[in-house]
Amino acid sequence: MPNQVTRRIYDYLKDIPPFSFVDNEEALMAVAGRVEVRYQPVGTVIFRPGEPPKDRFYLVKEGAIELYHRVEDAESLVERLGEGEVFGIRPLLAEDNYLFEARAVEESLLYAINSAGFRELLPRYPALTQYLATSMAGSGRFALNRPAPVPKLGDDSLQPDLAGLLPIQANRTPITCPATARIVDAARAMSEHNVGSIIITDLRQRPIGIITDRDLRQKVATGLVSNQELVGEIMQGPVACIRPMLSLADVQIEMVRRNINHLVQTEDGTDKTPVTGIISKHDILVVQGNNPAVLIREIGRAKSSAYLRTLRERTEQLLASYLEREVSISFITTVMTKINDEIIRKCIKLGLARVQADGLGNPPALFDWLVLGSQGRGEQLLRTDQDNALIFEDVPQHRYAAVKDYFLQLASYVTEFLNDVGFEYCSGDMMASNPRWCLPVSAWKTQFSQWMHENSAENMLHTSIFFDYRGVWGDGSLPAKLTEHIFQELERSSARFLASLALAALDNPSPLTFFRNFVVERSGEHKDQFDLKSRAMRPLTDAARVLMLEARQGNINNTFRRFEVMAEREPQNAELFRAAAEAYEVLIRLRATMGLRRKDSGRFLKPEELSRVQRLLLRNSFEPVKEIQTLLEVRFQLNFLR
Incomplete structure (x- = not known):
């Protein structure tokens, strides 16, 4: 019978990656039995650069550890590790010396994991090996949710098992x-x-x-x-x-x-x-897993929206597999965006076939189909409601009514097909089938000008959705004209408009109460639930958008990429922007994980349904939110607008 200390260590390890990938109690109990519990006073150095790896790596049970990079006599902070985080594993498995200095900055309790016992698990648990292979960065510690370069999609498909x-x-x-x-x-x-x-x-x-x-x-x-x-x-x-x-x-x-x-x-x-x-x-x-290239090929061959729905459901199985294996979010969003785009394009083809069957013929003018919001940013993992629009070229006045009627009919078919696939109709009717959002280039320019010069609450809402547009059908020339117009308008009303956008990004303050509890909804359908989208994700997407507009970067929609670009443009704020990007990845991963588990959008969470690690990661993501909001407040002098 294992002693009580070993049992307590086991109970802690079993919920924390990478140990959570060992689904055999006896095997993990053996690892727990070889763990040393170490108390580290403030200032204790666990290891130094250049030292060979010890026979153990570490898990923070309580307290905080910081990793420092030393160059001659100067040192810089690389990372701060809190409860539930592992470090010192990369040098151990790679048989390489430590790169950084690990130092206790609070009174800390560490679990020192015996490496020999852990290595024995690798051949027996492929999921554990895969997690390590996709999640280990070259930073001297074992990092969660670290973005990786986006791979190309291959052609071969293997079953996951x-x-x-x-x-x-x-x-x-x-x-x-x-x-x-x-x-x-x-x-x-x-x-x-x-x-x-x-x-x-x-x-x-x-x-x-x-x-x-x-x-x-x-x-x-x-x-x-x-x-x-x-x-x-x-x-x-x-x-x-x-x-x-x-x-x-x-x-x-x-x-x-x-x-x-x-x-x-x-x-x-x-x-x-x-x-x-x-x-x-x-x-x-x-x-590994369902191959995206195979799914995309099948989407191209689909003859009905019903089959497209089946393929999208298979895509969610792929998503679940990626999330379970802790594949980088940058890769996941790239794959899911590509698949979603192909589904949308197939629905447009089905819509064009139907209008032709109605006797309406081919499109009477050039047009582009725009996706908006999260899909426009390339960040939509789950099947949420539709946000789309249609832009067509300017035509003579005597043709305008007939041309618009054609595109409205096409849009009604396309949105119907998308609804059949599982992308529900937008409750706010922000879809191309709405005459307000099916417009020629000139009308779209007028609409965007109005939003930028009349900064009402409704206009700010529309800005948060429509400014993240991306063309998925057409040659891209019409959206490019719209982008050019937006930046011309910025030259006329930059300060006031950007300040209004920045102020909107501050609408949701810190998601934690004074007692570090999550701020939950007080009434309504989602009473006592935490709004992940509004209170954590939207402040980051709004901040990234306004910063890119200020920087006059019009062709980058993705929130991760926006923060990466800002880190390159502003080295003095690079650490903050990278932290914001990592926080956003944590939030997207959490929303997708919970949404798949509950078969909903994942937007509203009950704090008690989160694991200890999920709560920790969520809380840690709030600090960059707060710091980004502070940066906006100072940069755009928002105290004068409140």
């Missing part, structure tokens, strides 16, 4: 160059072939090094190395090699063990034979 056992084969010809090539030539080859790495080979095509996008960003783009130097100046070597036809699980374990993103495939699995392929983490994401 078989994927880890089946062999994974390099599915593309590797791009190589000789050691005599210049860095600029290697970068050009990577760009031309749209790949994220290039292998440096000798005269017999044996691998001697590798260059990745990350090397180019960190060493060349920063100016540390000239792009005219030879590739040997920045390549990594020796190369990690594998033999052909290893299983997916074996490849993942190898990547986790070495803490690398690429494995070079050679004839015999060593660097003594020619290169035959390359496998990246991106390739692994493509292989």
